[in-house]
Amino acid sequence: METQPSILVIDDQPDNFDVVETLLDGEGYQLYYAPSGKQALARLNSFQPDVILLDVMMPDLDGIEVCRCIKANPQWQTVPIIMVTALTDKEDLARCLGAGADDFISKPINSLELRARVNSMLRIKQQYDNLQALLKLREDMVNMIVHDLRNPLASIVLSTEILRFTNLSLEKQQQKVEQIAIASHHLQSLINSLLIMAKLESGKMVLNYTEVDLSTLCISALADIEAIAAQKNLTLISELPEPGGIIKVDAAIFRRVLDNLLSNAIKFSPSNSQVILRAEYLAAGGAKLQIADSGLGIPENLRQSIFEKYETGTLNPEVSQIGLGLAFCKMALxxxxxxxxAEDNYPKGTTFTVLLKVA
Structure with missing residues (x-):
């Protein structure tokens, strides 16, 4: 349910508020009233309207000064202000705009004009709010991506420094080289996913459908993560159909879906547990795949949002996560x-189920 736009009317005459309320009746606005500039400023500390209708001629603190105070405060300055005035002199109107007012309307107020000006200011406020939300999302996105890219990069740098300046046995050297290879693969995978997601989102990605053996594709994906799973002493279990069955997919993109889901399962699985990959062909055509882990599981209220870009919920504070892998899977599928x-994997964990229709 959408929130009703809120309008704060600042006027020392209660009758004027009644007029505004009558003229805007039926528009779906939530109206609030402040009988003076001081009371309005005090109220703004705990409440921010979408639009302010501000009378110019008020005792004590007039509308011009109230407007200046509101626009001088970074927390309030984005709220559009419509000055309501009986003044018609060009200099007086220029003073209103000079004080920071976004628009003005002359008394006596006309219903059609009032509605049009309020709607105009609400559009501007909505555009601003949407822009701020987008900038916040982009800032969060950059911070999270940098955080997740930094982890494998730090592992590469640390292992390289150890190899350069420390006398290690041949076995230890081989372990560090393996760590560098795993971190490099992770880093490359993150970057590739970002590039593919950008193309999918822009509509510029054209899928290259080819016939792929499902079992062979799954076996290859499992083989590539064996080393990562071994670091946590995880057992990889496959329940696959006999080789020879065909599905039609973009092999490169669908393989990345498998890689992301398997990597996700390994990331959230505790040591000494297992990750299961199941696959089967469907009688009606297409295929069904399931990746099951033994992690903490996903609360039911998060089972949709985890597929949204940069949304992670609160799955595990100890695990680095940017909500990118699952969003990529959703977009690719x-x-x-x-x-x-996503659903529960009893007695513990999560099962991700992928359904592919006939191409």
Whole structure:
């Protein structure tokens, strides 16, 4: 349910508020009233309206000064102000605009004009709010991506420094080289996912459908994560159909979906547990894949939002996560006209189910 736009009317005459309320009746606005500039400023400390209707001629603190005070405060200055005035002199109107007012309307107020000006200011406020939300999302996105890219990069730098300046046995050297290879693969995977997501989102990605053996694709994906799983002493279990069955997908993108889901399962699985990859062909055509882990599980209220870009919920504060891998899977499967869902893996963990329709 959408929130009603709020309008604060600042006027020392209560009758004028009644007039505004009558003229805006039926528009779906939530109206509030302040009988003086001082009371309005005090109220703004705990409440921010979407638009302010501000009378110019008020005792004590007039509308011009109130407008200056509001526009001087960074917390309030984005709220559009419509000055309501009986003044018609060009200099007086210029003073209103000079004080920071966004628009003005002359008394006596005309219903059609009032509604049009309020709607105009609400559009401007909505555009500003949308822009701020986008900038906040972009800032959060950059911070989270940098955080997740930094982890494998730090591992590469640290292992390289140890190899350069420390006398290690051949076995230890091999372990560090393996750590560098794993971190490099993770780093490359993150970057590739970002690039593919950008293309999918812009509509510029054209899927290259080819016939792929499902079992062979799954076995290859499992083989590539064996070393990562071994670091946590995880057992990889595969329940796959006999080789020879064919699905039609963009092999490179669908393989990345598998990589992301398997990596996600490994990331959230505790040591000495297992990750299961199941696959089967459907009688109606297409295929069904499931990746099951033994992690903490996903609360039911988060099972949709985890597929949104940069949304992670509060799955595990000890695990680095930017909400990118699952969003990529969702976008890639949408492009394939497939689906992905998450459900409980009893007695503990999560099962991600991928359904592919006939291409």
């Amino acid at each position: 949408d492009a394939h006209h497939g689906t992905i869902t």
